Amino acid sequence: DAGITQSPRHKVTETGTPVTLRCHQTENHRYMYWYRQDPGHGLRLIHYSYGVKDTDKGEVSDGYSVSRSKTEDFLLTLESATSSQTSVYFCAIRDSLQGGYTFGSGTRLTVV
Amino acid sequence: AQTVTQSQPEMSVQEAETVTLSCTYDTSESDYYLFWYKQPPSRQMILVIRQEAYKQQNATENRFSVNFQKAAKSFSLKISDSQLGDAAMYFCAYRPRDDKIIFGKGTRLHILP
Numbered sequence: 001d002a003g004i005t006q007s008p009r010h011k012v013t014e015t016g017t018p019v020t021l022r023c024h025q026t027e028n029h030r031y032m033y034w035y036r037q038d039p040g041h042g043l044r045l046i047h048y049s050y051g052v053k054d055t056d057k058g059e060v061s062d063g064y065s066v067s068r069s070k071t072e073d074f075l076l077t078l079e080s081a082t083s084s085q086t087s088v089y090f091c092a093i094r095d096s097l098q099g100g101y102t103f104g105s106g107t108r109l110t111v112v
Numbered sequence: 113a114q115t116v117t118q119s120q121p122e123m124s125v126q127e128a129e130t131v132t133l134s135c136t137y138d139t140s141e142s143d144y145y146l147f148w149y150k151q152p153p154s155r156q157m158i159l160v161i162r163q164e165a166y167k168q169q170n171a172t173e174n175r176f177s178v179n180f181q182k183a184a185k186s187f188s189l190k191i192s193d194s195q196l197g198d199a200a201m202y203f204c205a206y207r208p209r210d211d212k213i214i215f216g217k218g219t220r221l222h223i224l225p
Contacts, residue, residue: 103157
């Protein structure tokens, strides 16, 4: 399995503060994704990347931005956190052989 | 729009029994992948089984098998000899060959001892 790590694992932040979540992979995968998971909604795509400096929006991108300056790192930023962004965030990479995704262990973000 | 529907928000099964989780999807594509992911309380997303649409044979992984009905756009997961460790949220997912995965909303499976 590809090495994929997310940091932090848990975070509590105040409304209006900026927050950056990090996703790091060790096997040079081209495609990386950020999802959020909420009860009753499953996993919804926030942003994705298909290469260094190549990113695009998903279905729930409002209030989020991403950056990918290196192949191995994909950052998700909440510019000004709101309570509606309280969620569990998953990073994923696409397995070029199997076609599925390998996920990080998730970040539980609470905005108070 | 492409969608994935899991009509059973929760299910329960007796330990050692068999259970089937339902999934339907909507697409106009002919070439795609289908997946079942398991999410135990640890929160980790684990790939259980995958199916390529061009393959008629249903995928099997040990106690897990699927019933893939392409014309009906149905992709159900059967778990045989259910074990306590199978208790989890299960997500059905669809991916066109050159696009992104779309997930269903999940089915929470309880195993009764």
